[in-house]
Amino acid sequence: MRMTSCLRVVAIACALFSMPASAQDRTVFLTIDDGPLSGMSNILRALEAEKVPATLFLVGEHVQASKEHKDLLAKAKASPFVTIGNHSYSHAHNRYRSFYSNAAGVLEDLEEANKVLGLTVAPFHTRLPGRDVFRLPGVTREDRGIGHAEDELEKADYDKVAAAGFYLYGWDHEWSHDSRGKPIQSVEQLVSEIGTKFARRELVTTDKMLLLMHDEMFSDRYDGYAKFRALIAALKAKGYAFGHLKDYHR
Ligand SMILES: [Zn+2]
Numbered sequence: 001m002r003m004t005s006c007l008r009v010v011a012i013a014c015a016l017f018s019m020p021a022s023a024q025d026r027t028v029f030l031t032i033d034d035g036p037l038s039g040m041s042n043i044l045r046a047l048e049a050e051k052v053p054a055t056l057f058l059v060g061e062h063v064q065a066s067k068e069h070k071d072l073l074a075k076a077k078a079s080p081f082v083t084i085g086n087h088s089y090s091h092a093h094n095r096y097r098s099f100y101s102n103a104a105g106v107l108e109d110l111e112e113a114n115k116v117l118g119l120t121v122a123p124f125h126t127r128l129p130g131r132d133v134f135r136l137p138g139v140t141r142e143d144r145g146i147g148h149a150e151d152e153l154e155k156a157d158y159d160k161v162a163a164a165g166f167y168l169y170g171w172d173h174e175w176s177h178d179s180r181g182k183p184i185q186s187v188e189q190l191v192s193e194i195g196t197k198f199a200r201r202e203l204v205t206t207d208k209m210l211l212l213m214h215d216e217m218f219s220d221r222y223d224g225y226a227k228f229r230a231l232i233a234a235l236k237a238k239g240y241a242f243g244h245l246k247d248y249h250r
Helices: 003-018 040-050 067-078 103-117 148-163 187-200 224-237
Strands: 027-033 054-058 082-086 124-126 134-136 139-141 166-168 208-214
Touching (some): 040 054, 040 067, 040 224, 067 082, 103 148, 187 208, 187 224
Parallel strands (some): 027 208, 054 082, 082 124, 124 166
Antiparallel strands (some): 134 139
8 A cells, every 4th residue: 555545544532532422413503692693694694605404582672673684584484594583572671580470461462563573374383581491392301590490480480482483492512601792702612511411311312402592792802703604614624414493303
């Protein structure tokens, strides 16, 4: 064997061994909440460039805030890479306990968001504002962060909206941000955390991760376009697949 072919064989073997076992079976579902805000344009550009799917859980009031935001929704709806999710009309105006004290009001708020987002056919892929709750066929999980007593009060809300055709998605891991929206973990650190979660099977659904991020993390002031592309590229390099949300609970 000539030296160059020999080196090529070694390189291929190294590439195979460096890939985690069954990485191709491990799927990351990118989900970004709260838009349209200052990061959405960069998010859409990055998805287009990297050709991977993501779900944008959008807020009705944020869509209606400006012509620019309405145009972003139209652009997102035209993209083959984007699933539009419902993240409520009002985002509870960040007063969650009061919001969830009225189950009929919660359902009305979500239905109003459906109208703004143009979602007409159930199931409506939804992430509740301020709550890490799952209600999917075969998957039920309560928010473990709000305390047992509050959860007992709110369960009726979650069940009511689920019965009305809303699929509720929480998350497995978060790319966190500070109070101004700046991402906290580096891409390298985040990818390492994701690897640990898969290895420990700390996931609601085996081999599938719902990764939570927020729109403003990807604004220009945090170099959002480059950062989002860097995350996607790093996950690709580790061999992860990227899922469309409709395939999450199959
Ligand atoms: Zn939110």
